[in-house]
Amino acid sequence: MIFVLTGAGVSRESGIPTFRDSGGLWEKHRVEDVATPQGFKKNPALVQNFYNLRRRELLSGAIRPNPAHMALARLEREAGEEVRIVTQNVDDLHERAGSKNVLHMHGELLKVRCRDCGKVFSRREDLSAEVFCPSCGKKGALRPHVVWFGETPLHMDEIAALLRRADVFIAVGTSGTVYPAAGFVSSTSARRKIEVNMEPSAVSSFFTENLLGKAGEMIPRLVEELIGKKAL
Ligand code: BJW
Numbered sequence: 001m002i003f004v005l006t007g008a009g010v011s012r013e014s015g016i017p018t019f020r021d022s023g024g025l026w027e028k029h030r031v032e033d034v035a036t037p038q039g040f041k042k043n044p045a046l047v048q049n050f051y052n053l054r055r056r057e058l059l060s061g062a063i064r065p066n067p068a069h070m071a072l073a074r075l076e077r078e079a080g081e082e083v084r085i086v087t088q089n090v091d092d093l094h095e096r097a098g099s100k101n102v103l104h105m106h107g108e109l110l111k112v113r114c115r116d117c118g119k120v121f122s123r124r125e126d127l128s129a130e131v132f133c134p135s136c137g138k139k140g141a142l143r144p145h146v147v148w149f150g151e152t153p154l155h156m157d158e159i160a161a162l163l164r165r166a167d168v169f170i171a172v173g174t175s176g177t178v179y180p181a182a183g184f185v186s187s188t189s190a191r192r193k194i195e196v197n198m199e200p201s202a203v204s205s206f207f208t209e210n211l212l213g214k215a216g217e218m219i220p221r222l223v224e225e226l227i228g229k230k231a232l
Contacts, residue, residue, distance in 0.1 A: 001081065001082045001083075001084065001162070001165045001166050001167055001168075002075065002079060002081060002082070002083045002084070002166070002167070002168045002170065002226070003084055003086065003162055003163065003166035003168070003169050003170070003184075003188065003190065004072060004075075004083065004084070004085045004086070004170045004171075004172065005086050005087075005088070005169070005170070005171045005172070005174060005181060005184055006072075006085060006086075006087040006088065006089060006094070006171075006172045006173060006174070007087075007088045007089065007171070007172065007173045007174025007175065007181070008024075008088070008089060008173060008174070009172065009173020009174060009175075009197060009198065009215055010066075010068050010069065010087075010089070010093075010172045010173040010215045010219075011066075011069075011089055011091055011093055011173075012173065012215070013066040013067075013068070013214060013215065013216040014063050014064060014065060014066045014069070014091075014093055015062060015063050016057075016058070016063060016089075016091055016093075018173075018175075019175075020175050020177065029050060031149065033046060033047075034046065034047050034050045035148045035149055036148050036149050036150060037148055037150060037151065038150075039148075040143065040148070044129060044140075045128070045129065047144075048126070048127045048128055048129075048143075048144075051109065051127070051144040051146070052126040052127060054090075054109060055109050055110065055124070055126070056126070058091055058092070058109055058110070059110075059124055063091070063093070064093075064096070065093045065094075065096050065097035066093075066215075066216045067216040067217070067219070067220050068172065068173075068215035068216045068218075068219040068220070069093045069094055069096070069097035069099070070097050070098075070220075071219045071220040071222075071223040071224075072085060072094065072097065072099060072219060072223065073094070073097040073098035073099045074223060074227075075223045075226060075227065076098075076099055076100060076101060077098070078227050079226060079227055082101075083101065084101045084103070084162050085099055085101060085102045085103070086102075086103045086105055086155075086159055086162070086181075086184075087102060087103070087104055087105070087106075088105055088106045088174060088178070088181050089104070089106070090104065090106055090107055090108050090109040090146050091109060092108065092109075092110055103154070103155045103158065103159060104154065104155075105147070105153040105154050105155055105156070105159065105181065106146060106147040106153060106154070107144070107145045107146035107147050107154060108145055108146070109144065109146065110122060110123065110124060111123065111144075111145035112127060112142045112143065112144060112145050113142070113143055113144075113145040114133040114135060114136060114138065114141050114142055115141045115142075115143055116133060116136055116138040116141040117133060117135050117136035117138070117141075119133070119134075119135040119136070120145050121134055121135075121142075123142075127142055127143070127144065128140075153180060153181075156180070159184075160187075163184055163187055163188040164188070164189070166188050166189075166190040167190055167191055167192070168190055168191070168192045168193075168194070168226070169184070169185060169188045169190035169192070169193045169194070170194045170195075170196065170222070171184070171185060171193075171194070171195050171196070171197075171201070171207070172196045172197070172215050172219060173196065173197060173198075173215050174197070174201060175201050175202060176201035176202035176203035176204070177201075177202050182202065182203055183203075185203055185206040185207060186203070186206050191208075192208055192209065193206065193207040193208045193209070194207060194208070194209045194210075194211060194222065195207040195209070195210045195211065196211045196213070196215055196218045196219060196222065197210075197211075197212065198212065198213065198214060199212065200212075
């Protein structure tokens, strides 16, 4: 089984900024303000606006899957082997590229959740304190369906089971600084552990192969090799 962990770097060539690179999202916003439950409690409008702008951008038509997303979807279709993508990204570019087996461990930008009744809804429009929950009717209770620092990432039981079964573990475009995702490479017993990044990540030394370069160039080559060898 091939386990692919993706991070913000896989969507960089599609025009979505990463978090920690120069020009990234954390250069313009304090993490504590926009990516913690405390920040949301303190200033919900600021946080809603941060996600409203990112949601609008994702839907603007300017953002499209790049060759890395396309190649990973091809891997799933052609490897003759189970391929599972676990993404830390909240965009939908893997799905738009055609990937079927995607787990969004940090949530999804095009979904919102009611803080009162807990129901999750698809939503493409802006959120504000004026919006009513379509299920319980509470006003101002909808929040982005994303995972902030201090919150529990999604699908963790399924991810743990996949990490145990993986033969090949690939991490693409992630800085290896946010846990639990950063710890996956050391918790899997996969025979091949391949990192694809523009530069070594914080956990590079745990991989058996380090491929330095842009995801859009390196992933199509890697996928070609994996399909040629029937993955292993
Ligand atoms: C390219 C490229 C190109 C660029 N091609 N590559 C102390 C020690 C250890 C842990 C902790 C600690 N104190 C607190 C914690 C836990 C905390 C944590 O990890 N904190 C760290 C800061 C230390 N983690 C949590 O709180 C998590 N929850 C948790 O642990 O719950 C407990 C629990 C665990 C397990 C089971 C049950 C319970 C929650 C973390 C939530 C993270 N949320 C965010 C925001 C999501 C919503 C949103 O999008 O706004 O998730 S933060 C942000 O970081 C986002 C990302 O998914 C995440 C990771 O970032 P990523 O993807 O790695 O991006 P970058 O920007 O960091 O890196 C980009 C990389 O791409 C770079 O390396 C570039 O070189 C590369 N690149 N162009 C290839 N073209």
